[in-house]
Amino acid sequence: MPNRKVVQPITLSVIKTACSNCNLQELCLPLGLSHEEVEKLDELVSTRRRLKRGEHLYRAGEAFSAIYAVRSGFFKTDVLLEDGREQVTGFQMTGELLGLDGISTELHSCNSVALEDSEVCTIPFSHLEGLSREIQTLQHHFHKVMSREIVRDHGVMMLLGTMRAEERLAAFLLNLSQRFTARGYSPAEFYLRMTREEIGSYLGLKLETVSRAFSRFQEEGLIAVQQKHVRILNTPGLKRLMNHHSHG
Amino acid sequence: MPNRKVVQPITLSVIKTACSNCNLQELCLPLGLSHEEVEKLDELVSTRRRLKRGEHLYRAGEAFSAIYAVRSGFFKTDVLLEDGREQVTGFQMTGELLGLDGISTELHSCNSVALEDSEVCTIPFSHLEGLSREIQTLQHHFHKVMSREIVRDHGVMMLLGTMRAEERLAAFLLNLSQRFTARGYSPAEFYLRMTREEIGSYLGLKLETVSRAFSRFQEEGLIAVQQKHVRILNTPGLKRLMNHHSHG
DNA sequence: CGCACACGTTGACTTGGATCAAAGGGGCTC
């Protein structure tokens, strides 16, 4: 066993970057692929990259060459206007893809920042297109992922365009809950990785409004919240909040 | 040459649906393809469909099987919430694609309505994927189109999340102007195909607010507006409007 | 281990855009 390393030197990093022994297959690009197909993906997903909290994965304006799959950690993407206004356009967790915005102009159009120490798999885009031409399942799945991003964005537009503050926060919490559930975590209890200001930016609200809405939910027994620790006590109550009152 | 028609009967409808003699090539899917490649596309874009004003191209919940390219006319897409709230998610003009939202779940996730008598080319999606595996240029261009849609949505999120009413309308008018220009129309003078209410829905505003903003722009000499007819008098003025004042 | 600083909460006041209301204007139909 020890001399196997000598004959066929498999470095730790190579083992680590293989899709075929990654437990995120069902959430990530390999979804629906056969074992042989996933092995082809292995060659493509060449490198991992570790990021510390606060570090940028990419910045708006940089050349685009790869998309990234979140292997561990938590990210935000944001867009900046010349006058300094910032809008958080999304939060990404394990298995989700980053960088799709860059395909269009071959320049990244937003910033991607790690909200905690994280790790991503780098997927060189031209290789992905090449393999997509060979593996129909991969091609179709990739198209679905892009389309899902468009649908998600429409949901956010709906939220920003028609919902009041408390509805927005309820929608946000329910969405997080659902995504944590899909990853095997508790649907009811989680730590927020982002600040009130970042939540506000995503929801089109000021941080004070976010904070007040949290407090209100707590008063009403919908959630228990202390700083970044959230526990959902009444999911149906939160859902009900979203489906009533028309926009003020 | 004349008997070629007898041997291989080319009906008018076949001629009509061919990408290879469509003047929208530079705006639409065929962009960047060689003549031979465009001829392959011809087989794929099998049918056209005419829609009268107000008619739905597809509705949320319907099965997805094709995307559509706007051949002529003008569309809106919208999403509805259970409680009746509506959000217009986009306006589409010639050469733009409709239906990308349906790929993700194989169900359309929004409604698409013609705002004037219109015509679309139907592109069966499985055929498009097939041809994308053969023609790299087509594949890449299609990915760019999807990515562009994501970037556009981020722009709308920014608008809805951080801009005040007048900035939103200025951004909207400048965007229309730019898209009309790309189609060979006047950058400064155009007819809106949508109502104040639809503009408001897209911009997250009430129709009265849209109307007041139009009036204000007119008072300030930025535009001349009468009903749906708009003339932009001061483009730099409109641009300046967008880059100042932080969100109230 | 303690101090600093970023983050979060809460209160008082302001305001931009929503709401309610009412009165033109255009264009399509019959």
Added chain:
DNA sequence: GAGCCCCTTTGATCCAAGTCAACGTGTGCG
């Protein structure tokens, strides 16, 4: 070509969320 209905404009009032301010709190750094 008359009438109707939808679209649009404009005014008066209201309210949700923003702003400004001051005070907690937790955490990470030296």
